Amino acid sequence: xxxxxxxxxxxxxxxxxxxxxxxxxxxxxxxxxxxxxxxxxxxxxxxxxxxxxxxxxxxxxxxxxxxxxxxxxxxxxxxxxxxxxxxxxxxxxxxxxxxxxxxxxxxxxxxxxxxxxxxxxxxxxxxxxxxxxxxxxxxxxxxxxxxxxxxxxxxxxxxxxxxxxxxxxxxxxxxxxxxxxxxxxxxxxxxxxxxxxxxxxxxx
Numbered sequence: 001x002x003x004x005x006x007x008x009x010x011x012x013x014x015x016x017x018x019x020x021x022x023x024x025x026x027x028x029x030x031x032x033x034x035x036x037x038x039x040x041x042x043x044x045x046x047x048x049x050x051x052x053x054x055x056x057x058x059x060x061x062x063x064x065x066x067x068x069x070x071x072x073x074x075x076x077x078x079x080x081x082x083x084x085x086x087x088x089x090x091x092x093x094x095x096x097x098x099x100x101x102x103x104x105x106x107x108x109x110x111x112x113x114x115x116x117x118x119x120x121x122x123x124x125x126x127x128x129x130x131x132x133x134x135x136x137x138x139x140x141x142x143x144x145x146x147x148x149x150x151x152x153x154x155x156x157x158x159x160x161x162x163x164x165x166x167x168x169x170x171x172x173x174x175x176x177x178x179x180x181x182x183x184x185x186x187x188x189x190x191x192x193x194x195x196x197x198x199x200x201x202x203x204x
Contacts, residue, residue: 029069037194056185077106
């Protein structure tokens, strides 16, 4: 559980920083949100040396995020999602957990009094953590029970938000990730679908 606490703390710090920066401008809007979803990706029929048979899909993916509207309906967005339970990597005595982090330019048009849209495009990184069956590796300074494989990625996402109670909203959403050199899995094209619940501070 400590691993989850560290991930959540880093993401919460990013959300807090967005809200803190917006506090200097009284007309700003800040949204904070938590949610969940799952991943979808293609699976090859057969594996090769450079294309493993495992696909980066399935499993619950909790998420946290936040945004700041800086001018009119334009702003910045931050989101993070990670696999809740470690998956078993076939053929190796180890498990794995992908973590997806992205920063985006955001367009947030208002569709009606209770409905709005979030359209985002940006860049980020995927960190795939592998947990070997043995105790892990140590240096003079610290010990770690995992090794990481990190990849740059592009992100495109969107959702429709519905304000169901005052400033509380729910947002069904879809995110597309193009992950560079995602050699640990069968494809670098990954989709995350799910929903978030959030709260809006300031101007709507």
